[in-house]
Amino acid sequence: MEVIILSDAAQVARVAAAVVAEVAARPNAVLGLATGSSPLGIYRELAAAVERGALDLSTTRGFALDEYVGIPEEHPQSYASVIRGEVIEPLGMDPALVRVPDGRARDIEAACDEYEAAIRAAGGIDLQILGVGANGHIGFNEPTSSFASRTRIKTLAPRTREDNARFFDSVEEVPTHCLTQGLGTIMESRCALLVAQGEAKADAVAAVVEGPVTSVVPGSILQHHRRATIVVDEAAASGLRLADYYRWTYAHKPEWQRVPPLV
Numbered sequence: 001m002e003v004i005i006l007s008d009a010a011q012v013a014r015v016a017a018a019v020v021a022e023v024a025a026r027p028n029a030v031l032g033l034a035t036g037s038s039p040l041g042i043y044r045e046l047a048a049a050v051e052r053g054a055l056d057l058s059t060t061r062g063f064a065l066d067e068y069v070g071i072p073e074e075h076p077q078s079y080a081s082v083i084r085g086e087v088i089e090p091l092g093m094d095p096a097l098v099r100v101p102d103g104r105a106r107d108i109e110a111a112c113d114e115y116e117a118a119i120r121a122a123g124g125i126d127l128q129i130l131g132v133g134a135n136g137h138i139g140f141n142e143p144t145s146s147f148a149s150r151t152r153i154k155t156l157a158p159r160t161r162e163d164n165a166r167f168f169d170s171v172e173e174v175p176t177h178c179l180t181q182g183l184g185t186i187m188e189s190r191c192a193l194l195v196a197q198g199e200a201k202a203d204a205v206a207a208v209v210e211g212p213v214t215s216v217v218p219g220s221i222l223q224h225h226r227r228a229t230i231v232v233d234e235a236a237a238s239g240l241r242l243a244d245y246y247r248w249t250y251a252h253k254p255e256w257q258r259v260p261p262l263v
């Protein structure tokens, strides 16, 4: 696990976007796309690079991490809508190449199996973008999610519904269920890139990076990921015991290992 601590959210967005761009620029690249507020800075940086002609994502494939169950696709907070408005359109991606789990499917289990098959058919996910919930969830894999889990229906934890109420008019309007790529699905991505900003995420980041690997903190499974990069600002890093070591390591990273900034 590589932990990169940066001064503020703007730096997190810049460095994380450069990591995404390096992978996304490869032919037939497949991205795993997170929603939530954490990756928005990444998407803004990528959109700016596309706008100035430094990046072309028109043939990049994408698979969203998760989706609510029980709200129509046209709802502004459905992840289908969010991915369209925050990712597909600003990044110039081809809507036909970007999938979101179908939270409206009549046969939810079949839809989840088909989603897994589509990821496999695309050759697997090259880079999975992740945020982290205050309770340590990644995607919508709530505490005690199986480490072997695949795309499936989950019940949202009360804390997650409260956290996400800011996107709705009230907590009652937040759906109770969701579809999410499983922890097993996420662990098969070739690279995982988790971003977090702000003090509210400090405990979750510390538990994910330095705590015991436990399904009570689903993101802690990333300690077993073959290539996980955690990019956080100082506030989100404030609970890390080895913060000085991570800073020193990043400062002394060999030049050839550094991802070039997006210009």
Ligand code: GLP
Binding pocket: 034, 035, 036, 037, 038, 039, 065, 066, 130, 131, 132, 133, 134, 138, 139, 140, 160, 164
């Ligand atoms: C949400 C999403 C996750 C996201 C997390 C944190 O509910 N399903 O993919 O990473 O919770 O959200 P935010 O980035 O808004 O803090």
